[in-house]
Amino acid sequence: xxxxxxxxxxxxxxxxxxxxxxxxxxxxxxxxxxxxxxxxxxxxxxxxxxxxxxxxxxxxxxxxxxxxxxxxxxxxxxxxxxxxxxxxxxxxxxxxxxxxxxxxxxxxxxxxxxxxxxxxxxxxxxxxxxxxxxxxxxxxxxxxxxxxxxxxxxxxxxxxxxxxxxxxxxxxxxxxxxxxxxxxxxxxxxxxxxxxxxxxxxxxxxxxxxxxxxxxxxxxxxxxxxxxxxxxxxxxxxxxxxxxxxxxxxxxxxx
Amino acid sequence: xxxxxxxxxxxxxxxxxxxxxxxxxxxxxxxxxxxxxxxxxxxxxxxxxxxxxxxxxxxxxxxxxxxxxxxxxxxxxxxxxxxxxxxxxxxxxxxxxxxxxxxxxxxxxxxxxxxxxxxxxxxxxxxxxxxxxxxxxxxxxxxxxxxxxxxxxxxxxxxxxxxxxxxxxxxxxxxxxxxxxxxxxxxxxxxxxxxxxxxxxxxxxxxxxxxxxxxxxxxxxxxxxxxxxxxxxxxxxxxxxxxxxxxxxxxxxxx
Numbered sequence: 001x002x003x004x005x006x007x008x009x010x011x012x013x014x015x016x017x018x019x020x021x022x023x024x025x026x027x028x029x030x031x032x033x034x035x036x037x038x039x040x041x042x043x044x045x046x047x048x049x050x051x052x053x054x055x056x057x058x059x060x061x062x063x064x065x066x067x068x069x070x071x072x073x074x075x076x077x078x079x080x081x082x083x084x085x086x087x088x089x090x091x092x093x094x095x096x097x098x099x100x101x102x103x104x105x106x107x108x109x110x111x112x113x114x115x116x117x118x119x120x121x122x123x124x125x126x127x128x129x130x131x132x133x134x135x136x137x138x139x140x141x142x143x144x145x146x147x148x149x150x151x152x153x154x155x156x157x158x159x160x161x162x163x164x165x166x167x168x169x170x171x172x173x174x175x176x177x178x179x180x181x182x183x184x185x186x187x188x189x190x191x192x193x194x195x196x197x198x199x200x201x202x203x204x205x206x207x208x209x210x211x212x213x214x215x216x217x218x219x220x221x222x223x224x225x226x227x228x229x230x231x232x233x234x235x236x237x238x239x240x241x242x243x244x245x246x247x248x249x250x251x252x253x254x255x
Numbered sequence: 256x257x258x259x260x261x262x263x264x265x266x267x268x269x270x271x272x273x274x275x276x277x278x279x280x281x282x283x284x285x286x287x288x289x290x291x292x293x294x295x296x297x298x299x300x301x302x303x304x305x306x307x308x309x310x311x312x313x314x315x316x317x318x319x320x321x322x323x324x325x326x327x328x329x330x331x332x333x334x335x336x337x338x339x340x341x342x343x344x345x346x347x348x349x350x351x352x353x354x355x356x357x358x359x360x361x362x363x364x365x366x367x368x369x370x371x372x373x374x375x376x377x378x379x380x381x382x383x384x385x386x387x388x389x390x391x392x393x394x395x396x397x398x399x400x401x402x403x404x405x406x407x408x409x410x411x412x413x414x415x416x417x418x419x420x421x422x423x424x425x426x427x428x429x430x431x432x433x434x435x436x437x438x439x440x441x442x443x444x445x446x447x448x449x450x451x452x453x454x455x456x457x458x459x460x461x462x463x464x465x466x467x468x469x470x471x472x473x474x475x476x477x478x479x480x481x482x483x484x485x486x487x488x489x490x491x492x493x494x495x496x497x498x499x500x501x502x503x504x505x506x507x508x509x510x
Contacts, residue, residue, distance in 0.1 A: 018388070128342075129354070132350070133275065
């Protein structure tokens with residue numbers, strides 16, 4: 001069966017999605033009937049389109065990770081107008097998942113393969129007092145943080161490097177080389193936001209980079225040691241994996 | 256028993272509080288063992304101080320209403336330092352209530368009686384698309400809103416008036432005269448924030464003012480009809496009571 005040929009006659013629908021990851025086991029559908037974003041969306045889309053639907057997400061967010069601008073696409077024979085799809089989905093999806101846009105994509109558009117970059121945000125409440133309204137989207141760190149030191153460390157991390165020290169993936173033949181375009185650290189009152197832009201991120205990479213940067217911020221690690229840490233290609237030398245709830249997939253870039 | 260005299264020998268502790276009202280039946284402790292902010296705080300404070308504690312809040316927020324800066328006070332014989340109290344409370348309170356500050360107040364300080372003004376914020380997501388991250392703190396209105404018309408109506412509402420048309424309290428001898436200092440309407444992307452500052456607000460007043468302003472924004476009511484609506488002193492002529500979740504008690508002022 002010429003599956004590709006068949007798809008060329010189907011519509012390719014692109015979704016821009018927002019979700020709060022708190023209640024979910026991550027993006028990726030799993031074998032058991034567990035709570036995943038992909039699983040929720042596919043179940044609803046299959047009902048809406050009256051045919052089995054599989055969706056492709058641009059990135060697989062982990063359990064507890066949020067998204068401001070996840071992109072996904074699916075192929076369908078349904079003739080329902082895009083705008084109507086959006087309304088249908090927002091009516092029946094749980095209130096922690098929202099569809100911001102539904103658009104017709106080129107037949108060969110693929111959310112994951114065509115993505116050329118991503119931006120993640122990690123949020124830290126730098127205070128001895130918890131923040132009730134950000135408690136699901138930020139971690140709390142009472143210790144004073146040296147932002148200048150963290151910015152110096154961040155500069156060493158930018159550029160193309162083998163980030164093997166910063167991933168939880170044990171072994172495998174896949175390349176662990178990635179390019180970080182920018183790490184931007186901004187502060188507004190007690191809230192410190194870390195924005196990571198790059199061509200791709202390895203499994204757990206942003207959260208381990210955060211653990212490392214925070215060690216620098218607390219004076220436990222010198223910014224100048226970062227090049228040697230990258231060179232080591234050893235997960236055990238990097239900082240701890242920070243909690244999922246502080247992480248939000250902010251944007252996906254396509255060329 | 257000279258209760259006042261006794262209290263003069265006790266410490267008077269002032270709290271600055273934040274809470275998400277979603278899970279609660281409002282501030283005020285109720286007879287049954289229901290979920291209230293006051294009830295939660297008193298139970299914990301009584302344990303902490305090893306004596307029965309009653310607290311006074313500056314305002315009684317309704318079920319589902321949030322607070323960024325609620326003020327409350329209580330009298331105690333406990334000698335625990337204020338800073339330690341704050342840490343104790345933030346350790347044992349549920350994560351939707353936080354104590355921002357604990358300070359020693361003058362012996363006669365009373366959160367409700369000494370409050371000279373309050374500020375509330377009401378949030379509206381003006382979009383056909385829900386906002387996942389603000390869904391607990393804002394209501395969603397898809398219709399286009401005329402901000403200029405709402406601002407004109409808001410001007411008529413400012414000043415000292417009898418706000419009988421804007422409260423759910425049926426009858427009673429208490430004055431329904433209040434003074435609104437300012438109603439500020441600001442927009443940031445899809446989020447419209449309404450800030451109400453005044454010397455006091457009647458039961459449901461901000462939420463009924465919001466229902467009225469939104470009718471103006473949707474073109475269902477003319478800004479110029481507001482003086483007559485105030486004059487009518489009739490709840491049935493004002494707009495609907497808007498949902499609690501959009502409302503946040505932002506600040507309490509003391510002279």
